[in-house]
């Protein structure tokens with residue numbers, strides 16, 4: 014049962030959160046500040062999951078006494094992402110987060126980057142807890158806000174929480190990749206789950222001059238947010254944001270398992286060699302792993318695990334059975350041991366991307382951009398017409414695989 018929290022308790026905490034966001038440079042706009050002050054975030058997160066670091070499992074946390082209530086409120090009114098739903102990952106018996114209340118600093122940065130003005134209609138992809146829909150309803154009026162989530166239970170819960178606070182935005186249980194044509198066109202689209210490509214429906218449902226904030230992420234889990242403008246024609250174009258944010262991936266279904274199982278590895282004998290490229294370069298929020306994805310075949314599977322010899326390895330697998338495993342610790346010669354098999358030399362693709370990345374002088378996120386049309390996606394550096402360009406394979410191979 015949800016814990017009741019008096020206004021006299023949560024309002025000062027929401028005010029403190031707004032101060033923290035301002036002091037950290039995340040919150041500038043007084044209208045969004047008002048929304049942070051007015052919306053009780055705890056109503057949207059009655060329980061959450063925390064990772065039990067020892068066992069690596071997710072444990073459900075529900076406040077049930079004064080101490081746990083205070084710990085819960087401290088977290089809720091802080092710039093922290095709280096995981097609110099989990100599912101089995103790729104049928105492997107390992108649990109992965111599938112829904113959350115995104116950290117308010119990222120959410121507010123995104124809402125400010127959305128550049129809304131009064132009267133605009135906004136579509137959110139990924140309702141989750143409904144907290145962000147509440148902030149937008151407060152700022153723009155609930156009649157202007159539509160939000161979709163793939164999971165009907167999340168929509169039911171979000172609708173109830175929002176209504177309890179007097180907000181009745183349009184909520185729908187649907188695959189956000191289809192947009193929400195019957196309620197469009199939209200001035201703004203904000204996606205809080207990651208995709209590999211911008212669905213054509215979003216390009217079509219965005220008004221000329223409209224803005225879409227999307228998180229593009231590929232099979233290595235590397236990506237970032239982009240602010241894309243629509244012109245008079247159905248083309249979206251814009252740059253990656255200069256700061257990094259990350260979201261969970263779009264799901265094709267709201268099932269107990271997220272993602273397809275990894276492709277089977279070829280039974281061909283493997284070969285070995287050394288590589289000077291640290292597999293750790295594929296981790297984290299830099300642009301390089303994003304670029305590497307453009308040099309690998311669609312439908313890749315990427316994992317970090319401990320192999321049979323107790324060594325931490327980065328593994329890549331492709332749908333044609335090709336695979337490679339690279340030790341994450343260097344050997345005595347400073348190189349990383351690489352084992353690989355199959356028709357596609359996957360690590361060579363990563364090395365080619367690395368050489369290109371170095372040749373380009375390791376540009377930052379905002380130096381890259383995307384042009385998306387209904388038939389083609391193109392990543393570019395510097396200038397959309399004259400700079401180096403890379404095609405983004407579409408349609409989204411991950412989404413296809415999951416359907």
Ligand SMILES: C[S@@+](CC[C@H](N)C(=O)[O-])C[C@H]1O[C@@H](n2cnc3c(N)ncnc32)[C@H](O)[C@@H]1O
Nearest residue numbers: 112114139141142145162163188189206263264
């Ligand atoms: C990071 S959470 C959203 C956070 C949310 N905006 C909030 O304020 O709490 C991402 C959400 O995207 C949803 N999602 C995943 N795949 C989706 C899809 N195909 N269509 C719509 N929503 C999807 C997930 O169910 C999850 O609730």
